[in-house]
Amino acid sequence: MKLHLKIWRQKNRKAQGKLVNYTLENVNPHMSFLEMLDTLNEQLIQNKEEPVEFDHDCREGICGQCGVVINGNAHGPLENTTTCQLHMREFKDGETVLIEPFRAKGFPVKKDLKVDRSAFDRIISAGGYVSVNTGQAPEANSIPVSHAIAEAAFDSAACIGCGACVATCKNGSAALFTSAKITQLAILPQSQEERKERALNMIAQMDKEGFGHCSNTEACEVECPQGISVLNIARMNYEYNRASFLKFKK
Amino acid sequence: MKLDAKIPQGPLEEKWLNYKKTARLVNPANRKKLDVIVVGTGLAGSSVAASLGEMGYNVKSFCFQDTPRRAHSVAAQGGVNAAKNYKNDGDSVYRMFVDTLKGGDFRAREANVYRLAECSLNLIDQAVAQGVPFGREYGGYLNNRSFGGVQVSRTFYARGQTGQQLLLGTYQALMRQVDKKTVALYSSHEMLDLVVIDERARGIIVRNLETGEIEKHAAHAVVLATGGFGKIYYLSTLAMGCNGSAIWRAHKKGAFFASPSWTQIHPTSLPQSGDYQSKLTLMSESLRNDGRIWVPKKAEDTREANTIPEEERDYYLERRYPAFGNLAPRDISSRAAKERIDAGHGVGPLKNAVYLDFSKAIKEQGQAKIAEKYGNLFRMYEKITGTNAYKEPMKISPAAHFSMGGLWVDYELMTTIPGLFALGEANFADHGANRLGANSLLQASVDGYFIAPYTIANYLADQIRTGKISTDHPEFEKAVKENKEKINNLLRIKGSRSVDYYHKKLGKLLYDYCGLTRTAEGLTYAIEEIKKLREEFYKNVYVPGENDTMNAELEKAGRVADYLEIGVLMCYDALTRNESCGAHFREEFQTEEGEAQRNDVDFQYISAWEWPGSLEQEPILNKEELKFEFVQPTIRSYK
Ligand SMILES: Cc1cc2nc3c(=O)[nH]c(=O)nc-3n(C[C@H](O)[C@H](O)[C@H](O)COP(=O)(O)OP(=O)(O)OC[C@H]3O[C@@H](n4cnc5c(N)ncnc54)[C@H](O)[C@@H]3O)c2cc1C
Numbered sequence A: 001m002k003l004h005l006k007i008w009r010q011k012n013r014k015a016q017g018k019l020v021n022y023t024l025e026n027v028n029p030h031m032s033f034l035e036m037l038d039t040l041n042e043q044l045i046q047n048k049e050e051p052v053e054f055d056h057d058c059r060e061g062i063c064g065q066c067g068v069v070i071n072g073n074a075h076g077p078l079e080n081t082t083t084c085q086l087h088m089r090e091f092k093d094g095e096t097v098l099i100e101p102f103r104a105k106g107f108p109v110k111k112d113l114k115v116d117r118s119a120f121d122r123i124i125s126a127g128g129y130v131s132v133n134t135g136q137a138p139e140a141n142s143i144p145v146s147h148a149i150a151e152a153a154f155d156s157a158a159c160i161g162c163g164a165c166v167a168t169c170k171n172g173s174a175a176l177f178t179s180a181k182i183t184q185l186a187i188l189p190q191s192q193e194e195r196k197e198r199a200l201n202m203i204a205q206m207d208k209e210g211f212g213h214c215s216n217t218e219a220c221e222v223e224c225p226q227g228i229s230v231l232n233i234a235r236m237n238y239e240y241n242r243a244s245f246l247k248f249k250k
Numbered sequence B: 001m002k003l004d005a006k007i008p009q010g011p012l013e014e015k016w017l018n019y020k021k022t023a024r025l026v027n028p029a030n031r032k033k034l035d036v037i038v039v040g041t042g043l044a045g046s047s048v049a050a051s052l053g054e055m056g057y058n059v060k061s062f063c064f065q066d067t068p069r070r071a072h073s074v075a076a077q078g079g080v081n082a083a084k085n086y087k088n089d090g091d092s093v094y095r096m097f098v099d100t101l102k103g104g105d106f107r108a109r110e111a112n113v114y115r116l117a118e119c120s121l122n123l124i125d126q127a128v129a130q131g132v133p134f135g136r137e138y139g140g141y142l143n144n145r146s147f148g149g150v151q152v153s154r155t156f157y158a159r160g161q162t163g164q165q166l167l168l169g170t171y172q173a174l175m176r177q178v179d180k181k182t183v184a185l186y187s188s189h190e191m192l193d194l195v196v197i198d199e200r201a202r203g204i205i206v207r208n209l210e211t212g213e214i215e216k217h218a219a220h221a222v223v224l225a226t227g228g229f230g231k232i233y234y235l236s237t238l239a240m241g242c243n244g245s246a247i248w249r250a251h252k253k254g255a256f257f258a259s260p261s262w263t264q265i266h267p268t269s270l271p272q273s274g275d276y277q278s279k280l281t282l283m284s285e286s287l288r289n290d291g292r293i294w295v296p297k298k299a300e301d302t303r304e305a306n307t308i309p310e311e312e313r314d315y316y317l318e319r320r321y322p323a324f325g326n327l328a329p330r331d332i333s334s335r336a337a338k339e340r341i342d343a344g345h346g347v348g349p350l351k352n353a354v355y356l357d358f359s360k361a362i363k364e365q366g367q368a369k370i371a372e373k374y375g376n377l378f379r380m381y382e383k384i385t386g387t388n389a390y391k392e393p394m395k396i397s398p399a400a401h402f403s404m405g406g407l408w409v410d411y412e413l414m415t416t417i418p419g420l421f422a423l424g425e426a427n428f429a430d431h432g433a434n435r436l437g438a439n440s441l442l443q444a445s446v447d448g449y450f451i452a453p454y455t456i457a458n459y460l461a462d463q464i465r466t467g468k469i470s471t472d473h474p475e476f477e478k479a480v481k482e483n484k485e486k487i488n489n490l491l492r493i494k495g496s497r498s499v500d501y502y503h504k505k506l507g508k509l510l511y512d513y514c515g516l517t518r519t520a521e522g523l524t525y526a527i528e529e530i531k532k533l534r535e536e537f538y539k540n541v542y543v544p545g546e547n548d549t550m551n552a553e554l555e556k557a558g559r560v561a562d563y564l565e566i567g568v569l570m571c572y573d574a575l576t577r578n579e580s581c582g583a584h585f586r587e588e589f590q591t592e593e594g595e596a597q598r599n600d601v602d603f604q605y606i607s608a609w610e611w612p613g614s615l616e617q618e619p620i621l622n623k624e625e626l627k628f629e630f631v632q633p634t635i636r637s638y639k
Helices: A033-046 A118-125 A147-157 A164-168 A175-187 A189-208 A219-223 A231-249 B012-022 B043-055 B093-103 B110-129 B162-179 B245-252 B285-289 B316-320 B330-345 B359-365 B367-385 B440-463 B474-493 B499-513 B520-540 B552-576
Strands: A003-009 A018-024 A096-100 A109-111 B035-039 B058-062 B183-186 B189-197 B200-208 B214-218 B221-224 B263-269 B292-296 B354-357 B394-403 B420-422 B605-610 B620-625
Touching: A018 A033, A118 A175, A118 A189, A118 B162, A147 A175, A147 B162, A164 A175, A164 A219, A175 A189, A175 A219, A175 A231, A189 A231, B012 B110, B035 B043, B035 B200, B043 B058, B043 B162, B043 B183, B043 B440, B093 B110, B110 B162, B110 B440, B162 B183, B162 B440, B189 B214, B189 B245, B189 B474, B189 B552, B200 B221, B200 B474, B214 B474, B221 B245, B221 B440, B245 B420, B245 B552, B263 B285, B263 B330, B285 B367, B292 B316, B292 B330, B316 B330, B330 B354, B330 B394, B359 B367, B420 B440, B474 B520, B474 B552, B499 B520, B499 B552, B520 B552, B552 B605
Parallel strands: A003 A096, B035 B058, B035 B221, B058 B183, B221 B420
Antiparallel strands: A003 A018, B189 B200, B200 B214, B263 B394, B292 B354, B354 B394, B605 B620
16 A cells, blocks of 8 residues: 655654654555554654654554544544554555644643643642552452442443544543543442542643633544443532532521 | 662561561651752652651652653553452462562562562552552452463553552652652752762762752662663664663662663554654553464465455464463563564565454454453554554564663662662662562552652661761762863754754664673674774764753763763673573574573572773673572473
8 A cells, every 4th residue: 555644754752743744665554553653663763764753652552652633633533532553454445544643732732643631630630539548458358339320430441542533623622531530430439439529630730731621523433442431420510519519508 | 799688587578577677767857958859750769758758858859851750660551460369360479479580580588579469459558549440340459461471360450541640659658758848859950970079979960951050969778769771772662762861870889780681572552654753652561462463474475464364374473372362471572473473474665563363352252352351552553653453464674662770779779879779770680680560660660659668767767877978079070070071072063963863873782782682792893893983983973062051962961971871781691691591592592493592500699790980991790699598499381
């Protein structure tokens, strides 16, 4: 296969970026999208040009490090698939492919296709945890959790923190990411003590990071590699209202 | 040098208790005066950093990914072992200890292995309290599954994402300490060197991967929890950034490196399909519960799998190991696959795979049942290969997966450099010559939550009066200068080959000569070839870009430069061990049936390698004799 690539190149945070055209021959349909980028970089290195920086690590869809916008879609044309799990058989010979970084106010570009997602860490550190020190835990089976609740908590906890939800949202909202963690911990019995503060603090941090508001387009759920449901956002809104009301009452 | 493992006195069950009873403590008021550096944010690194932060120490946490939550622990699928005996099937700490020791082919320390089993109970409690959503039964209690090499169900799991869920639990504990300012986070930072002052570990040199800046960080103790280095084989189940650099640089500063050649090669990964390939994705071991492994009886058979009649298929695991069949342990299954592939029975376009066939299970249990058990794996298989495994067998192949070897540590997880600790996959400790499935998430977590916080405190107890360690010390300046030079050297070569070219060549040499099977002749050859490759690398590699920007090729170059040195040590390690044990299979030492032949008279020791001072000299072998006081070594048989 032969591909025409249009790739976003940007030297650093402050530099102006631009799209640059490349042609790549001999693309094997069994290659993953990232292996296609490896092949391009190998070609650039042979020509003594600077390779394209892109994020990646585990290459099996779970670390959440990879992610680019391909022809306008976060993680490319397949639903619920990370960039590393996307294969070139999804593209046509001779096709032009536009490759850009995840774009959002909360995710500044660091270089080329790499963006800064540390805002997610700060949202978690604002309350996305159970306050239990090492050594304080009671015997595991002393807190039964119904099968249904455990499975639902898992569905929310499965988020890989890649940021595709933010990149795909026209408002650059981090509601899906934040709500998944709030929901997981709100429905489990382990940490009811912190439920109110958690919701208020995590949402405050999310707003502070410059992420936009959720306007219920549900685009995030489609691109999410783990298929995290937008119902988590409804739950987050409930938790926020509940916490605000209970706080007000006190 | 005489290696002292510092194993506490007393009966097996009391050793760890005795240690904890007599370990020295640091008064809470003094803890904030003590700095600890933790490199790595996998299960081992995050858990120790969070625990030390909770205790009140001043912690700095480093990782090369852009956030701690992406450490490669995240990729573990299957589960984590604990001797809770919730299934009432006769499990106990003692039984888990024996299983692990036997699985490791009696090449691990009894006291360490026992402690691992003992602390497994606490780990599950801790993870549940953090909100890790383990699989549950309908009554609300925790569920278990079985894993290879044992006869009880002691594996806890969170669907096929156990590593991710455990890691998020400890990541969240870490982020809580970041919020409390007991832990400072340095993501996208790579450790380049260890700084040793007056024979104690006192700090590290790191490169900020975004700006290229070289930074100095000082502390009273340094913890390396940098994971496995199986990526040295290039094609592996590890992440692209996994590396041996942190422990290798520490080795060159005096930390002994134990059993570097003991690599677990996992039998069920996806085969290589072309030169462009960067990674071999693991398919969970659990598939072997229902899948049957076979190859065509006729060599070079090119027919489609489904057209080969039953009587022309060789179910070689069932044939050779009737008692365990398709669930034979990893080292044995991988070797058996290689034997068939080498004999010309391999399948697939590159003839490098074997079949994993579900047709019998689907016939007996129905497709729906198989989908319920393994649906996510079948989907993943189809995403990667474009093939529907309900209709035709999967093609699988062995892949480098786990490093049993690593920095030598004593019972306190301290290396031969005082003040330098190694945790998780980065140390050699508990798995002997072969790791049992679901034991390493456990080991990484237990090292970090329940062992190191005690042993590090014991070390720090006499550091209270030391005062702040300054980064102005000449040793820091020297290390910065050396590392800058090293980087500039790489950038100056401007040859004609990419870093990956050398990495792939090295990986191929190691697979061929220091992989599933080894021979003295092959290892001797590989040592020379790797040395030549290293020379060529320094003449002809092309590293583009500059040092003061983000530069992924430069990062890779540094890692591969170290791999080219580690590879040689691996071969020496395999060459000097004239026996077969666990994953280490020397063709010269096998039984008539082709099984591993261990030699307890001459090789019941851990090889701990000492850096000789330069690459021109041969590495120095030190031996830690293993004593078995409680269990007598037997021959592992799975027939
Ligand atoms: C695909 C796969 C599946 C697995 N499945 C299972 C399973 O089901 N059950 C089981 O028990 N085990 C499993 N294992 C093994 C297990 O996951 C690992 O052994 C374990 O998670 C290692 O944890 P760790 O904390 O030691 O290292 P890691 O989680 O690998 O963390 C290493 C850390 O060190 C950092 N680091 C490394 N080098 C540097 C450097 N130079 N500078 C700065 N930081 C550095 C990294 O950024 C990272 O944070 C699996 C392994 C793989 C690869």
